[in-house]
Amino acid sequence: MAELLGASDGLTASAPSYVEKLVEDVQDELNPPPESKVSTAGLPDDRFIDRELSWLEFNARILEVAEAPSTPLLERARFLAIFANNLDEFFMVRVASLKRRIATGMSGPIPSGLSPRGQLAAVLARTRELMERHVHAFGEQVLPALSAEGIEIVRWGDLGESDRAVARQFFHERVFPVLTPLAVDPAHPFPYISGLSLNIAVVVRDEDGREHFARVKVPSNLPRLLPLGADRFVPLEQIIVAHLPRLFSGLEVVQASTFRVTRNQDLEVENDDDESVLKALERELQRRRFGPPVRLEVESGTSRRVLDLLLAELRVNEDEVYRLAPPLDLTALFTVADVDRPELDRPAFRPRTHPLLREREDGEPPNFFSLLNETDVLVHHPYQSFTTSVQAFLEQAANDPRVLAIKQTLYRTSGDSPIVDALIDAAESGKQVLVCVEIKARFDEQANIRWARALERAGAHVVYGVVGLKTHGKLCLVVRQDEDGVLRRYSHVGTGNYNSQTARLYEDLGLLTSAPDVGADLSDLFNHLSGHTRHLGYRTLLVAPESLRSGLVEMIAREARHAEAGRPAGITIKCNAVVDEEIIDALYQASRAGVPIELVVRGMCALRPGVPGLSETIRVRSIIGQFLEHSRLFRFENGGDVEYWMGSADIMHRNLDRRVEVVIHITHPKVTKRLEELLTFATSDEIVAWDLAPDGVWTRRKGDELVDYQERLISVLAMATATVS
Numbered sequence: 049m050a051e052l053l054g055a056s057d058g059l060t061a062s063a064p065s066y067v068e069k070l071v072e073d074v075q076d077e078l079n080p081p082p083e084s085k086v087s088t089a090g091l092p093d094d095r096f097i098d099r100e101l102s103w104l105e106f107n108a109r110i111l112e113v114a115e116a117p118s119t120p121l122l123e124r125a126r127f128l129a130i131f132a133n134n135l136d137e138f139f140m141v142r143v144a145s146l147k148r149r150i151a152t153g154m155s156g157p158i159p160s161g162l163s164p165r166g167q168l169a170a171v172l173a174r175t176r177e178l179m180e181r182h183v184h185a186f187g188e189q190v191l192p193a194l195s196a197e198g199i200e201i202v203r204w205g206d207l208g209e210s211d212r213a214v215a216r217q218f219f220h221e222r223v224f225p226v227l228t229p230l231a232v233d234p235a236h237p238f239p240y241i242s243g244l245s246l247n248i249a250v251v252v253r254d255e256d257g258r259e260h261f262a263r264v265k266v267p268s269n270l271p272r273l274l275p276l277g278a279d280r281f282v283p284l285e286q287i288i289v290a291h292l293p294r295l296f297s298g299l300e301v302v303q304a305s306t307f308r309v310t311r312n313q314d315l316e317v318e319n320d321d322d323e324s325v326l327k328a329l330e331r332e333l334q335r336r337r338f339g340p341p342v343r344l345e346v347e348s349g350t351s352r353r354v355l356d357l358l359l360a361e362l363r364v365n366e367d368e369v370y371r372l373a374p375p376l377d378l379t380a381l382f383t384v385a386d387v388d389r390p391e392l393d394r395p396a397f398r399p400r401t402h403p404l405l406r407e408r409e410d411g412e413p414p415n416f417f418s419l420l421n422e423t424d425v426l427v428h429h430p431y432q433s434f435t436t437s438v439q440a441f442l443e444q445a446a447n448d449p450r451v452l453a454i455k456q457t458l459y460r461t462s463g464d465s466p467i468v469d470a471l472i473d474a475a476e477s478g479k480q481v482l483v484c485v486e487i488k489a490r491f492d493e494q495a496n497i498r499w500a501r502a503l504e505r506a507g508a509h510v511v512y513g514v515v516g517l518k519t520h521g522k523l524c525l526v527v528r529q530d531e532d533g534v535l536r537r538y539s540h541v542g543t544g545n546y547n548s549q550t551a552r553l554y555e556d557l558g559l560l561t562s563a564p565d566v567g568a569d570l571s572d573l574f575n576h577l578s579g580h581t582r583h584l585g586y587r588t589l590l591v592a593p594e595s596l597r598s599g600l601v602e603m604i605a606r607e608a609r610h611a612e613a614g615r616p617a618g619i620t621i622k623c624n625a626v627v628d629e630e631i632i633d634a635l636y637q638a639s640r641a642g643v644p645i646e647l648v649v650r651g652m653c654a655l656r657p658g659v660p661g662l663s664e665t666i667r668v669r670s671i672i673g674q675f676l677e678h679s680r681l682f683r684f685e686n687g688g689d690v691e692y693w694m695g696s697a698d699i700m701h702r703n704l705d706r707r708v709e710v711v712i713h714i715t716h717p718k719v720t721k722r723l724e725e726l727l728t729f730a731t732s733d734e735i736v737a738w739d740l741a742p743d744g745v746w747t748r749r750k751g752d753e754l755v756d757y758q759e760r761l762i763s764v765l766a767m768a769t770a771t772v773s
Contacts, residue, residue: 084630086601091636095656097744098160099627100142100167102652104174105746107134109672109738111178112748115185121197122393123674124190126385131182132378135175136244136310143171144312144342159629159654172367183372186381199279199387201375204286211276215287218274223267223288229295232261238361239263243311243339246272246377248285249354250292252299259302261357264288264295266306272380279387283375305347307358308376312339345370345377394674399433399552400765405440416441417448417528420538420562424716426723427558429544430675431765434551438524438540438558439466445526445538446474452535453480453527455574457519460545461499467546468499472506480527481508484577486519511578514708517593519577521696521710522546522558525570537567541712543679543696554678555758557694559712559719563588566712577708592709596697597630599711600704603684603691604634608641610687617641618685620727622648624678626655626668626699639665646731649740650677656742668740671730673758682711683727692723730757 113119114127146168158167191201207215229250230239241247246266253259266272266285273281285306292301344364346355348371359366390396404425405414419425427437443466445451454474461468475481485500504510513519522542529535544556565587573591575581590599604619611617619638626632626647632655639645645666647653657666671677682693695711697703714720729735735757738746 084633085598086605086630086633086637088633090640091633092662094161095636095659095662096159096161096629096632096654097656098158098162098167098170099652099654100146100171101160101174102627102654102744103138103142104171104178105744106651106670107131107138108178109670109746109748110134111182111185113672115189120393121190121193122385122387122389125194125381128182128186128190129379129381129385131178132381135179135182136379138175139310139343140243140313140339143168143175144339146171147342148312176370179370179372182378186378187373194384197389197392199384199389199392201273201281201283201384202276204282204290207276207282211280211282214276215274215282216291219287219291219294222270223284224291224294226267226270227264227288227295230263232263232357232361241309241341241362243309243313244377245308246285247307247309248288248292248304249307249350249358250296250304251302251351251354252296253302254299260299261354262296264292271383272377273383279389281384283380285375303351303354305350305354306374306376307347307350308345309341309362309364310343310345312342341368343368343370345372347374347376348372349374397430397674397762399430399435401436402427402432405436413440413444416444416560417530417536417538417562420560421530421536424563424719425560426719427560428722428726428761428765429551429556429558430553431555431761434548435466437560438542438546438551439470439548441526441538441540441560442467442470442524442546443473445528446470446477446479448528450530451479451526451528453482453525455482455484455523455525455527455570456546457484457486457521457523457577458499458546459486459520459522460550461547465499465546466548468502471503471508475503475506475508481506482574482578483508483510484513484519484574485510486513509578513577517706517708518702519708520703521573521591521708523570523573523710525567525574536562537564537571538562539566539570541566541570541695541710543681543694553676555675557679557681559694559714561716563716573708573710588713588715590693590695590711590713592697592703592707593705596709596711597628597704600631600682600699601634603682603686604631604638606686607643607684608638610685611638611642615687616685617643617687618645618683619643620646620648620681620683620731621699622677622679622681622727622730624650624680624698625652627652628699628701628704629654631699631704635666636662639663646727648677648727648730653740656744657740659742663742667731669731669737670740670746671735671737671757673756675758680711681723681727683723690720690724692720694723729760735760 110127110131114124114131119127146164150164150168158164162170194200230236232238245268248264248266250262250264251259252262266288270284272284274284274287275281289304292304341362341364344358344362346369355369358364402425404419407413445454454471456471471481471483483503500510522544524540526538527535528538540558540560542556542558544551544554569586569589572586584594586595590596607617607619626649635645635655640662643665647655647666647668649668649670653668655663655666655668657663657668680695680697684691692714693711694714695709697709697711703709714723734755736749736754738748740746
């Protein structure tokens with residue numbers, strides 16, 4: 049799940065040759081941050097938790113939600129699918145990068161103290177434990193519970209004749225025409241196995257008694273789970289295996305088992321002096337499909353002979369093999385989770401319109417420009433609708449004849465993006481439209497290339513950011529000549545992408561404002577992204593890589609000075625990851641000065657809380673729920689003059705040093721009051737959360753009196769807002 053950068057057309061002929069690693073996590077080790085300005089005197093060498101193992105513990109928390117009987121049944125299936133999908137990406141990127149660094153000798157020191165090989169061994173051991181636990185949770189817990197409720201995933205051997213007739217018809221009409229059995233012999237080389245594809249290893253015997261190996265790929269463009277009616281499904285691979293004699297006529301099918309390969313998805317983009325970043329990326333995407341294997345999953349009943357063949361042909365080591373009970377690839381459970389059985393799922397949720405953005409009494413939509421000249425508006429997704437807030441703001445700007453220009457960053461958008469449509473409409477109507485498209489957003493590269501081309505055709509100015517960086521900031525600037533003749537700037541700064549689909553799933557915040565200082569700052573920043581300017585003196589923003597790291601370090605140190613002087617001090621941070629060593633050391637030093645520190649971290653955390661003499665005043669908790677916690681908030685007590693900051697950056701090397709990130713100082717009293725309420729609740733002891741111990745172990749709180757953080761927010765906002773029709 050990521051986001052990235054942009055610059056002007058100067059990235060083509062005038063740019064020097066360069067190699068940019070798109071897998072940013074690798075760069076965290078290969079290109080460490082600048083020398084720390086934070087004193088490490090008295091800090092122990094073992095003060096960092098390993099980041100890779102910390103990520104695996106995040107996925108373990110996902111699995112724990114799926115294992116909990118208190119979780120609604122269909123949501124348990126959904127979390128099993130999320131776990132599988134997360135682990136696929138972890139192998140494609142993180143395990144792949146670890147193996148590559150070891151193989152090339154590029155590994156530098158790891159802050160956790162593990163050697164590169166030791167880190168890889170620990171990661172593989174932990175992933176094996178989690179994958180086996182995942183299979184057990186499905187087969188021994190969730191599958192029987194689903195069956196008891198009449199939702200079944202049925203093997204071919206358990207089907208009745210009427211169900212088999214349905215499956216046979218589907219096979220002959222939809223499956224058989226697209227299957228291609230590939231034999232392996234001196235005349236037929238071992239076929240290329242695409243990453244994450246599900247395959248069937250088949251051993252057949254000819255009339256002379258000789259055995260041969262063949263591979264059949266399970267088509268990915270057909271339903272993985274064939275519905276048989278009444279919430280019953282049969283896996284597609286089961287149907288294919290049952291019909292293998294039809295594929296191998298004249299041969300005896302001796303055995304068949306499924307397997308799956310995960311490949312390295314690391315990309316390297318090199319652009320020559322005469323080649324644009326976009327063209328270089330398009331070329332490199334073609335190479336991605338052929339990355340080396342990093343994991344082989346095989347059905348537990350796979351014979352040694354077949355396994356040895358796969359190991360030899362795929363060049364996979366024994367420690368990279370995972371023998372699992374079928375079915376492999378439990379991302380298929382997303383289909384089961386979407387079964388229409390509301391009594392087995394969480395109550396249906398629909399985003400609600402922010403109270404200030406409701407339709408007027410005459411049925412007309414609100415006038416964003418008049419409203420924002422009166423007050424700032426903080427929208428909280430998905431509780432409050434993205435469609436009737438951010439999207440409506442962009443659409444109104446695109447259609448308003450008084451709007452002269454729109455400037456926008458795009459990192460990830462939805463497949464049928466209304467944001468892109470609005471920008472195209474604005475450009476076609478003659479407005480000046482600048483779009484900084486991050487075409488290197490991991491796994492969304494191809495889609496972003498399409499958006500870039502479509503926007504260019506409409507007449508928008510499309511740029512790809514600053515060389516060597518990625519534009520991850522969530523920014524929109526609208527320039528309008530208002531009715532009084534004054535030129536004003538209207539801004540949106542958010543924590544999440546301009547994506548109407550993920551805005552229903554990700555928890556994010558966005559600020560809509562007409563504050564002149566914010567508008568002036570965004571103008572300067574967009575000029576930096578589109579031209580060759582270099583602006584450092586922002587009024588309301590901290591911008592990476594220039595000022596965000598140093599700004600955070602200084603604000604943390606300021607709290608330490610307040611604490612030592614006996615003034616009010618305290619730090620609260622809510623984000624996705626805390627792994628940057630310099631920031632962690634700054635937090636340790638603040639804790640040693642007596643500053644109370646609360647961290648709400650969804651994913652990785654390399655900081656050890658509660659260590660005597662090091663982090664006694666630091667508490668770390670994680671909130672996992674039906675929505676992906678994604679907002680980034682910073683609160684500093686500041687001697688009693690509390691400061692609030694909000695933005696797109698996590699506490700990671702890449703966010704602070706290799707991305708264009710934006711964190712905005714929030715000052716509007718109504719908005720700061722709301723942020724205070726959110727942070728107070730997120731750090732309270734009354735919510736369901738996981739607490740981090742000094743040894744890196746996360747423990748889920750238990751107790752009937754605990755409340756679900758997200759469900760409480762839903763109920764509170766439901767009382768204050770109107771339902772979107």
